Amino acid sequence: MERFIADEKRYERMKYRRCGHSGVMLPEVSLGFWHNFGGVDVYEHCRETARYAFDHGVVHFDLANNYGPPYGSAEETMGRLMDDDFRPYRDELFISSKAGYDMWPGPYGDWGSRKYLMASLDQSLKRMKIDYVDLFYSHRYDPNTPLEETLQALVDIVRQGKALYIGISRWPLEALKIADKYLSERDVPLLIFQDKLNMLNREPQEQGILDYCADNGIGFISFSPLAQGLLTDRYLNGIPQDSRMSKGKFLKQDMLTPELLDQLKAWNEEAQQKGQTLAERALRWILEQRGVTSVLVGASSKEQLAKNLKCVE
Numbered sequence: 001m002e003r004f005i006a007d008e009k010r011y012e013r014m015k016y017r018r019c020g021h022s023g024v025m026l027p028e029v030s031l032g033f034w035h036n037f038g039g040v041d042v043y044e045h046c047r048e049t050a051r052y053a054f055d056h057g058v059v060h061f062d063l064a065n066n067y068g069p070p071y072g073s074a075e076e077t078m079g080r081l082m083d084d085d086f087r088p089y090r091d092e093l094f095i096s097s098k099a100g101y102d103m104w105p106g107p108y109g110d111w112g113s114r115k116y117l118m119a120s121l122d123q124s125l126k127r128m129k130i131d132y133v134d135l136f137y138s139h140r141y142d143p144n145t146p147l148e149e150t151l152q153a154l155v156d157i158v159r160q161g162k163a164l165y166i167g168i169s170r171w172p173l174e175a176l177k178i179a180d181k182y183l184s185e186r187d188v189p190l191l192i193f194q195d196k197l198n199m200l201n202r203e204p205q206e207q208g209i210l211d212y213c214a215d216n217g218i219g220f221i222s223f224s225p226l227a228q229g230l231l232t233d234r235y236l237n238g239i240p241q242d243s244r245m246s247k248g249k250f251l252k253q254d255m256l257t258p259e260l261l262d263q264l265k266a267w268n269e270e271a272q273q274k275g276q277t278l279a280e281r282a283l284r285w286i287l288e289q290r291g292v293t294s295v296l297v298g299a300s301s302k303e304q305l306a307k308n309l310k311c312v313e
């Protein structure tokens with residue numbers, strides 16, 4: 001591929017929202033590397049999607065230590081992208097990573113200990129070939145590690161200059177409140193909460209997480225905003241061979257019940273009547289909810305991403 005020179009108009013098409021009570025603006029649409037950027041995927045294809053994203057103002061790339069497959073390989077792809085295309089644009093990118101799920105064998109490669117978080121971030125930085133991440137997350141709540149241990153590790157990571165901001169993902173409301181207080185008292189305010197919010201899963205609203213974030217100056221980013229593809233036209237007429245559902249691990253075929261399919265078709269029809277796609281409507285719905293900063297989409301092609309970007313009005 002030819003040398004990457006970013007589109008001069010890249011900031012004209014995207015809208016940015018302030019992330020809680022912070023100096024950080026995030027694009028309404030961010031790009032996740034959970035699927036489609038691993039060692040099993042074709043690098044030039046990943047590169048095309050990442051370039052397209054950046055050229056359209058999608059400056060936030062979201063990763064985690066174990067994205068791939070295999071684990072770690074999405075971060076290696078990010079490292080290659082830095083070398084090939086994005087190094088000159090590092091200061092225009094907002095890169096996040098996480099630790100919290102299983103990453104390596106033994107007692108120190110999982111959950112929320114200081115031992116795990118510190119070692120994992122060091123590994124992530126090496127794989128991504130960067131000196132710091134803009135945002136580092138505790139990827140999940142650990143009921144067995146004292147919250148203070150996890151939170152102090154996050155504070156120290158910022159003090160060491162390895163992350164600029166801290167986020168948490170999938171913590172229950174009561175733990176979120178403790179994290180908010182602990183981090184604020186140490187002058188490392190919680191930047192953002194990451195959770196699954198979409199038209200099929202409204203738990204963060206029902207559990208009061210979104211309201212808490214909105215009321216307390218914490219940003220909120222919605223992962224799997226398209227319910228892994230269900231909230232698009234992908235499955236309206238069967239299960240395509242190359243789809244995430246046919247690959248089977250995270251999006252199971254039995255999720256697509258006749259009732260759900262009817263619901264999706266009805267939403268699709270409603271969207272079409274308004275001149276929208278179902279994906280556009282689903283993303284717009286999230287962006288209209290109180291407290292939401294960004295939707296964190298996945299895309300297996302730049303064409304999908306292009307369609308999803310239509311939700312930015």
Ligand SMILES: NC(=O)c1ccc[n+]([C@@H]2O[C@H](COP(=O)([O-])OP(=O)(O)OC[C@H]3O[C@@H](n4cnc5c(N)ncnc54)[C@H](OP(=O)(O)O)[C@@H]3O)[C@@H](O)[C@H]2O)c1
Nearest residue numbers: 032033034223224225226227228229232243244297298300
């Ligand atoms: N914090 C956490 O615990 C957590 C958990 C999950 C995800 N995340 C983050 O959230 C990001 C997004 O998650 P996700 O990949 O599940 O998001 P998603 O946007 O709900 O689903 C993405 C998938 O939907 C399909 N798709 C997307 N746009 C489409 C379109 N316009 N038309 C048809 N199909 C379309 C594609 O599937 P096909 O592959 O079938 O083409 C794509 O891979 C992840 O990459 C990760 O960064 C975080």
